Amino acid sequence: MTTTASVPESRHHAATRPSARAGRAGGQHRAGRIAHIVLALAALASLFPLYWTLVAASTDSHAVVSSPPPMLPGGNLFDNLGYVWHNAGGRGMGVALLNSTFVAGAVTVSTVTFSVLAGYAFAKLRFRGKKVLLGLVLSTLAVPAQLSVVPLFILTKNLGLGNHLGALILPVLVTAFGVFFMRQFLSQALPSELLEAARVDGANSLRVIWHVVFPVARPAMAVLGMLTFVQSWNDFLWPIIVMNGSTNPTVQVALAGLGTGWSTDWSVITAGALMGTLPLLLVFALFGRHIVGGITQGAIKG
Amino acid sequence: MASTTAPSRNGPAGRQDTQPPPARPAGPVAWRSRLHRWDTKGTPYALVAPFFLVFAAFGLFPLLYTGWLSFHRVSLYNVDRAEWVGLRNYTDLFTGQVSHYFWNALLNTFTLGVLSTVPQLLMALGLAHLLNYRLRARGFLRTALLAPYATSVAAATLVFALIFSPEGGMANWLLGLFGAGPVHWEAGRWSSQFAISVIVTWRWTGYNALIYLAAMQAVPRELYEAAALDGASRWQQFLHVTIPALRPTILFTVIVSTIGATQLFGEPYLFGGQSGHQGGTDHQYETLGILMYDQGFHSSMLGRASAVAWIMFGLLLLIGLVNALITRRLRGSQ
Numbered sequence: 292m293t294t295t296a297s298v299p300e301s302r303h304h305a306a307t308r309p310s311a312r313a314g315r316a317g318g319q320h321r322a323g324r325i326a327h328i329v330l331a332l333a334a335l336a337s338l339f340p341l342y343w344t345l346v347a348a349s350t351d352s353h354a355v356v357s358s359p360p361p362m363l364p365g366g367n368l369f370d371n372l373g374y375v376w377h378n379a380g381g382r383g384m385g386v387a388l389l390n391s392t393f394v395a396g397a398v399t400v401s402t403v404t405f406s407v408l409a410g411y412a413f414a415k416l417r418f419r420g421k422k423v424l425l426g427l428v429l430s431t432l433a434v435p436a437q438l439s440v441v442p443l444f445i446l447t448k449n450l451g452l453g454n455h456l457g458a459l460i461l462p463v464l465v466t467a468f469g470v471f472f473m474r475q476f477l478s479q480a481l482p483s484e485l486l487e488a489a490r491v492d493g494a495n496s497l498r499v500i501w502h503v504v505f506p507v508a509r510p511a512m513a514v515l516g517m518l519t520f521v522q523s524w525n526d527f528l529w530p531i532i533v534m535n536g537s538t539n540p541t542v543q544v545a546l547a548g549l550g551t552g553w554s555t556d557w558s559v560i561t562a563g564a565l566m567g568t569l570p571l572l573l574v575f576a577l578f579g580r581h582i583v584g585g586i587t588q589g590a591i592k593g
Numbered sequence: 594m595a596s597t598t599a600p601s602r603n604g605p606a607g608r609q610d611t612q613p614p615p616a617r618p619a620g621p622v623a624w625r626s627r628l629h630r631w632d633t634k635g636t637p638y639a640l641v642a643p644f645f646l647v648f649a650a651f652g653l654f655p656l657l658y659t660g661w662l663s664f665h666r667v668s669l670y671n672v673d674r675a676e677w678v679g680l681r682n683y684t685d686l687f688t689g690q691v692s693h694y695f696w697n698a699l700l701n702t703f704t705l706g707v708l709s710t711v712p713q714l715l716m717a718l719g720l721a722h723l724l725n726y727r728l729r730a731r732g733f734l735r736t737a738l739l740a741p742y743a744t745s746v747a748a749a750t751l752v753f754a755l756i757f758s759p760e761g762g763m764a765n766w767l768l769g770l771f772g773a774g775p776v777h778w779e780a781g782r783w784s785s786q787f788a789i790s791v792i793v794t795w796r797w798t799g800y801n802a803l804i805y806l807a808a809m810q811a812v813p814r815e816l817y818e819a820a821a822l823d824g825a826s827r828w829q830q831f832l833h834v835t836i837p838a839l840r841p842t843i844l845f846t847v848i849v850s851t852i853g854a855t856q857l858f859g860e861p862y863l864f865g866g867q868s869g870h871q872g873g874t875d876h877q878y879e880t881l882g883i884l885m886y887d888q889g890f891h892s893s894m895l896g897r898a899s900a901v902a903w904i905m906f907g908l909l910l911l912i913g914l915v916n917a918l919i920t921r922r923l924r925g926s927q
Binding site: 343439445463 | 628629632633634636637638640641643644645647648650651652654655656658659662667672673716719720723724726727728729733734736737738739740741742743744745746747748749750751752753754755756758760761762763766769795798799827852855856858859862863866867869870881882885886889890895898899901902903905906909913
């Protein structure tokens with residue numbers, strides 16, 4: 292998590308160094324102001340569609356497409372939210388939210404647990420075939436989801452799991468990304484001396500994992516957990532295929548139903564979008580700093 | 594090492610020690626040490642087993658099964674009857690009855706990929722550079738830029754579909770302010786692809802900017818100081834210090850974005866509303882991902898959909914190969 296570290300500040304150095312000419316320092320000052328303006332515009336572009344979702348979701352079907360478009364929230368927010376709460380996806384967005392929470396929660400717990408275990412083995416244990424197996428994990432990172440969709444559809448149909456939430460959980464019980472992420476973290480964060488000490492004390496593998504590995508892995512588990520939750524919550528292709536026409540959908544399937552239906556009541560559709568996004572925005576508001584750290588950590592591959 | 598608890602063990606390399614020590618006491622100690630050996634030998638495999646079981650069942654098996662299915666005619670409504678058709682699915686796509694849609698989808702995947710990755714990564718690089726300044730409200734700016742990442746494809750696309758709506762959409766209202774006529778965004782090839790790439794760019798620019806920012810902060814400060822001493826401007830420092838230091842990260846984001854672009858599905862699917870499953874009224878933004886979905890789950894041709902999936906896989910392998918070549922070339926030149 293390097294994002295909180297101090298920045299390399301050449302402007303600072305240039306300004307404090309006696310040799311820096313005054314005009315130069317002034318130029319650097321202006322550069323800082325331009326940076327602020329550009330970044331503020333970018334932040335506005337990032338946030339405005341979110342704000343505007345709220346505005347659109349609080350209008351009615353006519354006002355939302357009027358010209359000029361509404362810029363302030365109207366009075367229909369709770370009517371629209373109530374409508375999608377009861378009607379979206381057949382049984383309402385409330386059911387869909389519960390389903391998504393269940394699926395994303397189960398996937399997260401399972402992925403994090405199994406990733407720690409496998410990551411620990413790849414980072415710290417010696418066993419025959421380790422390099423080959425790790426190579427296999429890495430090579431699966433690039434296999435596209437589309438490749439397995441048709442057979443999985445057939446498989447779930449034969450297993451009687453069509454339209455079943457289990458079909459969304461089983462294929463992602465543990466991911467290559469999770470294993471690799473944990474391996475990278477543990478190979479640095481888990482001192483071999485600590486493991487040896489535990490061994491000397493007579494601890495068997497289970498005790499070592501429970502009392503040493505899990506506690507050390509906890510920060511990375513939090514990060515991987517949030518990334519996994521976001522990804523599972525937002526997953527689209529596979530749920531659309533396996534849950535098509537389901538009366539027990541996840542949030543994304545319910546939203547797709549709103550968007551591809553015959554009616555285009557945009558205030559209702561945006562109310563659905565708002566309701567489907569709010570839980571994640573909440574997670575994001577609470578743990579945004581960690582997510583930022585997780586993204587940077589996962590991206591810099593060793 | 595691991596097994597210093599047994600005093601009779603010979604030497605510190607107990608973990609790989611397989612030969613029994615000469616005077617091992619019998620009974621519970623021997624039992625315990627055997628248990629211990631199983632523990633150290635077997636545990637690693639037990640720990641990695643869940644991943645490989647899941648991968649075998651839901652990764653490798655489907656991969657091969659898709660290949661097998663791509664040589665068959667399989668109906669969506671009778672998935673257990675597969676009729677061997679040889680290369681028919683592939684020839685249908687390349688030269689046969691659906692070849693028009695296939696080449697169109699391949700081209701669209703390419704143009705949409707370029708439209709949505711190139712500006713996105715360039716903007717992310719610039720934003721990361723600015724974020725690297727000593728700034729007020731730094732934390733807020735970073736979090737704001739990352740907020741779109743927390744929205745789903747579905748939610749984001751539906752909102753942008755409204756923004757680009759032909760009647761009363763905000764995009765046309767903005768154009769109107771500048772005196773430009775309304776655009777029927779969904780109908781045109783370029784206008785629709787532009788709108789879709791705006792959605793992709795909106796969701797991922799901040800994410801990539803943060804990746805770049807993290808890499809920038811790992812660049813040794815001395816390099817900037819030396820460059821500043823030599824009289825290099827901010828821009829020159831960016832070109833001659835930051836960019837070369839970021840090369841591996843840039844390559845990484847290019848690969849990830851390219852893989853993402855090759856699989857583009859949710860945005861075009863939802864942008865089109867009723868016609869989304871075929872990538873627009875005129876297939877004007879149909880991607881390979883959409884084509885696979887449409888062939889398999891609308892036209893009920895699961896075999897043909899499998900062939901599309903394998904072609905996508907081949908494309909990704911090709912991209913991986915090019916990537917490996919570029920990486921080697923870059924390494925060689927340094």
